[in-house]
Amino acid sequence: MEALAWFVVVLLMINRRGEASSPSSVAVEAMFVFGDSLSDPGNNNDLVTLSKGNYLPHGIDFPGGATGRFCNGLIGPDHLGNLLGLGLIPAFQNPNTQGSNILNGVNYASSAAGIFNESLAILGERWTFDQQIEQFATKTLPELKSQALRSKEGSKDLTLDEFLGNSLFYSNIGSNDLINYIVANYKYPDLSAYIDLAMTQHRRQLMELHQLGGRKFLIFGLAPIGCLPIAILLFNKNATADCAEQLNQITLRWNAKLTELVQQLNHDLEGAYFLYFDVYNAFLRVTNNPSRYGFKQVHVACCGAGLLNSEFLCLTPKAPVCLNRSEYVFWxxxxxxxxxxxxxxxxxxxxxxxxxxxxxxxxxxxxxxREASLSSSGGAEAMFVFGDSLSDPGNNNALMMGYG
Incomplete structure (x- = not known):
């Protein structure tokens, strides 16, 4: 009997987002966090500053209560630490952040910090990005050298270089520098020159972290500053629900230069990998379709009062707080x-x-x-298979035939 001509198409989807994978499959040794109030877990608590959140209602949904996080609960590094299997990364200024407690990483972020040391100095004391790098270099690195470093995967001994090389360096900073420009642009009349100067400074800082041992970096772009409730209140007449587009255009110019910087670092520093996180568009994907993500309030703050809950800020324990906090984009x-x-x-x-x-x-x-199986576009979308019995997964099961 003549073989029956046939073909089979098997669609094998490789999930590009990897959402089916368990975080436990990720082998990372530690995470070192640098940034401002978006990442600060309480490093400003003992400083003389207006920029600290160690009082209720901040932390109203956090297991430890008010810790210094400007949020009702977990902030970005907390979520990422959990996904990486590292848990909450301790604040550098916490007296207990020493010895074996630093083996999962350290968080140096400080509210009101900037790339420039002078950014938002009017608010009081804070640990600038340069100071955060110094803390890592002069305190954390010597302590790590004194520890017995063991791999979290396979329990093998690691050198300090190996440990740092497989750790994540998390950098989310720049918002305060741009805010500093917006509120004091009489001092910096040329936006392009200001951003170029910031990127020159930031390149030096990131290269310094690389020289100290960092090899894998997550660099956050800026979210649309014009969509902050306070920005809408101050820059849009009658506090409409629309973002302040003039501020968003400034943010986009900053992000374009930051993208160029990341590209340069990836080109210049062999063996290092800098991920640029396009937070601007990630943010807009949520706010342009909030119901998909479970949100109902996009431009109104949860804590505060007045128009957009932003005329009276969330600065005292008596500040009004919304009940359905998970439905709000802004705390x-x-x-x-x-x-x-x-x-x-x-x-x-x-x-x-x-x-x-x-x-x-x-x-x-x-x-x-696993990395080798991913294409340069982030992973194959599908595979189409054609062939005979060497490739048949069972397509002939319902057919009457002699051989394939």
Whole structure:
């Protein structure tokens, strides 16, 4: 009997976002966090500053209560630490952040900090980005050298270089520098020159972290500053629900230069990988379709009062607080809710950070054999198989035939 001509098409989807994978499959040693109030877990608590959130209602949904986080609950590094299997990364200024407690990483972020040391100095004391790098170099590195470093995967001994090389360096900073420009542009009349100067400074800082041992970096772009409730209140007449577009255009110019910087670093520093997280568009994906993510309030702060709950800020324990906090994008007039941070961080962990940087955080720390299977576009979308019995997964089961 003549063989029956046949073909089979088997669609094998490889989930580009990796959402079916368990975070436990990610092999990362530690996470070192640098930034401002978007990432501060309480490093400003003992400083003389207006920029600290160690009082209720901040932390109203956090297991430890008010810790210094400007949020109702978990912030970005908390969510990412959990996804990486590291848990909450301790604040550098916490007296207990020493010895074996630093083996999962350290968080140096400080509210009101900037790339420039002078940014938002009017608010009082804070740990600038340069000071945060110094803390890592002069306190954390010597302590790590004194520790017995063991791999979390396989329990083998690690050198300090190996430990740092497979750790994540998390950098989310720049908002305060741009805010400083907006409120004091009489001092910096040329926006392009100001941004160029900021990028020159930031390149030096990131290269310094690289020289100290950092090899895998997550660099956050800025979210649309014009969509902050306080920005809408101050820059849009009658506090309409629309974002202040003039501020968003400034943010886009900043992000374009930051993208160029990341591209340069990836080109210049062999053996290092800098992920640029396009938070701007990740944020707009949520706010342009809030119901898909469970949100109902996009431009109104949860904590505060008046128009957009932003005329009276969330600055005292008596500040009014919404009940359905998971339905709000913004916790206060400047910062996101725990729910919004969670959505954004999951996009960074599982999703596409930016088209030109196909890896996400999960892929960055997967075994090399897994990385080798991913195409330059972030993973194959499908595979179509044609052939005979050498490839047949069972398509002939219902056919009457002799052989294939």
């Amino acid at each position: 206060d007039s400047f910062h996101a809710t725990e729910a919004m941070y969670g959505v954004l961080i999951r996009q960074g962990f599982y999703g596409t950070l930016q088209d030109t940087y196909p890896k996400n955080v999960q892929q960055l720390f997967q075994p090399k054999c």
